[in-house]
Amino acid sequence: MDKPFYWLLQKASNIYQITVRRTAKGIVLFPEKKRPEKTKTYVKILGGTLWLSGTAFVCFHFIGRRNSEQRTKDGHTTNNRIEMYRIMPLKAISRAWGKFNQLELPVVLRRPLLGLYVWMFDCKVDEAMETELQNYKNLGEFFRRVLKPDIRLISQKEELTNPADGKILHFGEVTDGILEQVKGINYSVKHFLGPQTWNSNSKKSKRFAKQTDEEYFRGLKVKPGNKLYHCVVYLAPGDYHRFHSAAKWTINYRRHFPGELLSVSPGIARWIHGLFVLNERVAYMGNWEHGFFSYTAVGATNVGSIKIYCDQEVMTNVKHHPDTRYTPGVYFDKDFRENPIHVEKGEMFGEFNLGSTVVLIFEAPENFKFNVNNDQKVRMGEPMGTCKTS
DSSP states (O other), X not given: OOHHHHHHHHHHHHHHTEEEEEETTEEEEEEOSSOOHHXXXXXXXXXXXXXXXXXXXXXXXXXXXXXXXXXXXXXOEEEHHHHXXXXXXXXXXXXXXXXXXXXXXXXXXXXXXXXXXXXXXXXXXXXXXXXXGGGOOSHHXXXXXXXXXXXXXXXXXXXXXXXXXXXXXXXXXXXXXXXXXXXXXXXXXXXHHOOOGGGSSOSSOTTGGGOOHHHHHHHTOOOTTEEEEEEEEEXXXXXXXXXXXSSSEEEEEEEEEOOBOOOOSHHHHTTSTTHHHHBOEEEEEXXXXXXXXXXXXXXXXXXXXXXXXXOTTOOOSOTTSOOTTTSXXXXXXXXXXXXXXXXXXXXXXXXXXXXXXXXXXXXXXTTOEEOOOTTOEEOTTSEEEESOOO
C-alpha cells in the first residue's frame, strides 16, 4: 500500500534535502545536516519579500480606510488611501523582488514555476528564441527573454513606431505644457522632464521654480508649424520586457529621477494624479528629424531595475538614493552633447525586470497623425504615427 507513497518521498528527497528510510516503525524522514547555501538564500529573500508585501497590504487595506478623504487649508482634497499607499516600503519590496528574480531556480522547479507565470499572464513563449522553460535559470532571464528574428518587423514607412509590446494608455497633442497619463488625469511636462538645462550651458535653471507650464512649454522652442505630442505605452507583466527605439534620433541629455515605485497599472494611473511625476524614471532628451524628442522609461513596483543598453552608468532603485517623498525634485544628469548617442529606429534601447511604462514626448508637424487608439494592444515595431499623407 505504501509503495507509491514511498516512491514519491524518494523523489521529493532530491529537492528538499532529506533521506527516506524504511524502519520497523515505518517510513522515517532524516533531514540532511546542512541545507545548501543557495536554498537558504532563496528562502530568506522569498520570505522577506512576502513579509514586506503582506505588511504593505495590511497597511493599505485597513489603516487606509479610515478618514479616506480630508480637506487641506487651501481647500484641496487629499486621499488617505493614496498617502498610505505612498508610505509603503515599495522600493524595499522591489529591491527584494529584484534579488529574488536573479536567484537560480532548481532545474526541477523551473518548468512548473515559470509555467505558472506564463499561464497567469498569458506570456507568448512561442515567440521567444528559447521556448524551453527549464533552460531559463531564473525569473529575470525569463522576463528579459529575446524574441526570434523577424518575429517583430519594424515598419519603415512611418517615422514613429511602437517602442514596446503593451497597451496604449493615452496619446495626443500636448496643450500648454499639460499632458494626460490616462483620459482626464493630467500632469505637466515641466515636472515630468525638469529644468531645460539641455537647451543651455547652465547647470541649474534659476527660473524653473517660478515658470508656469505655458512658459516651460514655450521654452521647448517648438518650431513654427509644429506641435508637441505624447504617447504612453504600458507594458504588462506578461509582455515582452525589452523596449526599443521608436524613431531614428540623437540623445543629447539624460536625467534620472530617483522617485517612488508606485504601480503604473491602468487602474492606478486612473487613481493617482501625476503618477509618472512621482515615480522613478530615466528620461533621455534629444532631437529627431522634426525637432525635440524625448524617451522616458518609468519605473514601477517590483521593477528591480531599469537597464539602458547605451548608458550603462545609470543605476535605478539604489538604496543610497534620497527618498523623494521627503526630498522632492532630486535628479541626476548626464550631458552627452559633446559625444551624442545616435539611435536607430527599432534598435534595442533597454529592459524592465517586470512590466512598466514608456512615455514619448516629441515635436512633429501639424499634419502628424497617430495610427493607434487608447487601450489598444500594440506590438513593438508596428506603426505609431506618421506625417506622410499618402
